[in-house]
Amino acid sequence: MVDANLLPTSLQEMSIYYLANAQRDLGDSAASRRSMQRVADGDGRLAPAARRGLAHLARLAGDFPTALRTARTLGWEGRGHRVEGDLWWVQGDMERAATAYEAARAEAEEHGIAGERAICQAQRAFTLAFTDPDIAAEEIDLAEQLLTGLNQRATSLTVRIAALVRNAGRPSAQVDDRAQLLRAEAQVAGVVAAEAILGLGVAFHCAVANDHDQITASINRLRTLTQGGAHAYYIDIAHFMADQPLAEPSTARWLDGAEPTRRRWRALVTARRNLVLQPPEAEPQENTQPWNVVGSPVPCAPALTG
Known part of the structure; x- marks a missing residue:
């Protein structure tokens, strides 16, 4: 049906887009890439999502330069900031990734998209879990709050994985x-x-x-x-x-x-x-020596003799 082009344009676009997602999930990246490109070239309603799909496929394959070039063309409709965050954290650049996810969350809030806001915050929490456990605890709490009332199993798993990484x-x-x-x-x-x-x-x-x-x-x-x-x-x-x-040559393009x-x-x-091995700070010792009214230690009475 899809190949025969018998459907109205909007339904044809939708069919090809979901076919591309299925092909990706089944591991046929080449076929998925062709289908996503077809939707992107059509420049219809799902074109931004298809371009995001192309960036996602490039990232899955480890072709990070291509993924980044695509991400920078996406804008809000293609969730460009989130896609960039997904790229930066795998480079080990957690600060840059966290900044991208924060920008993505702000855009989602501006557009009133609760699910997208929760996804971005979960990814930010996961990223910061590698760097600062204390800050990560606050970010995880916020992610859990934003997930309240939403049915997003994958995002919930991301938050729980973030909590695990925080305690690594x-x-x-x-x-x-x-x-x-x-x-x-x-x-x-x-x-x-x-x-x-x-x-x-x-x-x-x-x-x-x-x-x-x-x-x-x-x-x-x-x-x-x-x-x-x-x-x-x-x-x-x-x-x-x-x-x-590495045990064998890598195909990743960092x-x-x-x-x-x-x-x-x-x-x-x-x-x-270093953080885990750092000894806990010693608690300040209580000064048990008595003090007089002006804040000076009271002299000890001389020992009695005889």
Whole structure:
């Protein structure tokens, strides 16, 4: 029906667009790209969404320069700021990603789109969970508030993964148990992207803990999750975080090269490890020496003798 062009223009556009989404979800990126391009070229109502889809496909394939060029043409209708945030955090540039998500959230608020606002805030919380646990706690709380009354399972999973990443490296945080529960929920919900992001969060935790066996296990899990080609660069990031050489050549095209990206991800691990290992500040000792009315210590009475 789609190929025969028998539908009215608007229905034809919609059919091709949802076909492209299905093709992407089934792992046929090449076919999805052709369908998305067809909708984008038609310049109809769904053209901005199709252009966002093209940026998304380029990011899934690790073609970050192409994804960024496309993102900068999207504007509000194509959710350009959010797409840029999605690109910056995988480069390890969390500050830039958080700024993009904040701008995206502000646009969503301006247009009164509650679901988009919640998505942007969840992504911002996830991004900042790698950098500052205290700030991340506030961002996670806000994301949970914005999700109230919305039915967005994937976004809810993102917020819970952010909470896990926020506690990465802490032995008392039960990260492994929490990850197992989240993994099961993502599988039941069929949210493959969430399962892959969770795998990356677990890899961050293992790198901070410097647990070599678990680092290997997390990389192997990511390899299984990305064997279809989408998000294969997560394996690179896991190696970057663990300061390990890549096991095989990467197809990812990083925005400013692999080495700067490696340094940023490794710096995030080092900063978190230093934070986790930092001894808690000692509580000020209470001065039990009595004070007189003018604020000076009262001299101790001389010891009695005899």
